[in-house]
Amino acid sequence: MKKKKNMINVDCMICFYVMKAGDKICLENIIYQTPFSPKNEIDYDFQYNVKDFEGKNTIHIMPATYSNGIEGQFIISAFCESPISLKKL
Numbered sequence: 001m002k003k004k005k006n007m008i009n010v011d012c013m014i015c016f017y018v019m020k021a022g023d024k025i026c027l028e029n030i031i032y033q034t035p036f037s038p039k040n041e042i043d044y045d046f047q048y049n050v051k052d053f054e055g056k057n058t059i060h061i062m063p064a065t066y067s068n069g070i071e072g073q074f075i076i077s078a079f080c081e082s083p084i085s086l087k088k089l
Helices: none
Strands: 014-020 030-033 059-065
Antiparallel strands (some): 014 059
16 A cells, blocks of 8 residues: 655745845845745744845844746734834835
């Protein structure tokens, strides 16, 4: 009897980008990218560094899938020692 292999659909693997706020989304604004994960949850302990963000208090967190055109719902949860707000762009 053959065992079934669990096939991971690479197209649906997820990650997220932490970016400097700017006029547009571009590679130059990416501060960090999580590794792509086949799971439906990613945890990342982010340490804000003023130097990385050029003194700005706004960052962008952008979820992404490995392949273009794959869309779905997502939830972003953030915990911080100081007051923060999350806004949908």
